[in-house]
Amino acid sequence: MGWFEQIDAYCERIDFSMWSEPVNAVTNAAFLIAAIVMWRRSKGLIGARALTIVLFAIGVGSGLFHTFATTWASTADVFPIVVFILLYLFLVHVHLIRWPVWAAAIATLGFVPFAIGITVIFQDVPFFSISSFYWSVPILLVVYAPFIGGKTARGFLIGAALLALSITVRSLDVALYDVWPLGTHFGWHILNAVMLGFMIDVYRRHMVEAPAIQG
Template sequence: MDWFEHFDGYCERTDFTYWSEPLNALTNASFIIAAILMWTRVSHLFWGRVLCVVLFAIGVGSYLFHTHATAWAALADVAPIGIFILVYLFVVNRHMVGWPLWAALIGTLGFAPFAAGVTLALDPVPFFGISNFYWSVPILLLAYAAIYRRQMPATARGFVIGAAILSLSITLRSLDMPLCDVFPVGTHIFWHILNGVMLAWMIEVYRRHTVEAPRPNA
């Protein structure tokens, strides 16, 4: 792979200069602000602060991708997102649901085949195939909410809210290129803004769970 190969996959980008995506680049402040705000709220939670660090890294990585638009920057963009998903899923399995460590680890690693299945299933579906991988996250959140709605209703509602915000965010991400002619700056900026809100909210759901429904592993 050529790590310096350029990618042009967004409506806002018109060439490969550094500031060809100014709005896409600058709206990554949403992740940075969210990470800083949540850092103080989860000062008592080790995993909460780990999530904040990864959230900060998402903002940095996405900024690099929307300025450099290269293969190495693409990796810097997607890697922290994947890490956040896996860390949060482990936190849910181990510290919120209360699974044994071995089960929490297996459940976390199980996200890979689950996401692969969703990605393959949605790939040929019009519109949904654009952001096929990302749809695996709201689907999983809704599944957990349904399974644990009686055991931890407040947390389950938090999952549903997170899934709703993310579904809207993914929809706007998917509309970026289709609406390019009528909205030249693109809708990817709303993906950044809403995801900053959504990821901060998911950390808040974890924090509230430890306060309102503490478990032995919390």
């Protein structure tokens, strides 16, 4: 597949003109708004601010894909999402579980075979196959919650529930075309922006409150 080959992946798109997905394109502003809000809330926390930068890039990348709809734009869409997942996991391992950096790095890279495994397991399962890769994230949040404990663990579980709802909305897009031609992908943008902003805040609150708890 060439870098400039065009992709028709969502219900709203009816041709390959730039503004054929206006709602999907515009709702990427939710990521940008979430990133700006969390940037302001994360003063003094390098990890949280790094996450907000990646969150902003997610909005830009997704906006490119829902306007240009090409292979290179799809890469710009997916790459920041993967970076966000890996960076968040690394910060969890270092700051929440308190592993040394080398162990945190190895554990973070372990997400790759885990995600591949979940994708393979779900690829032939009706409905779940549509967003098979993304299901690895809420599953991982639920798995990690008991190891984190406290209010942060509850935040992980809430985040997992929000993301499961978001992925469900994403997966319904093409299936509902006959009754809802607009599609549901815009809901994935909005819910995902809320979820990612919320997860940054979960990390931020843990970092702010942890010293007081330990003291």
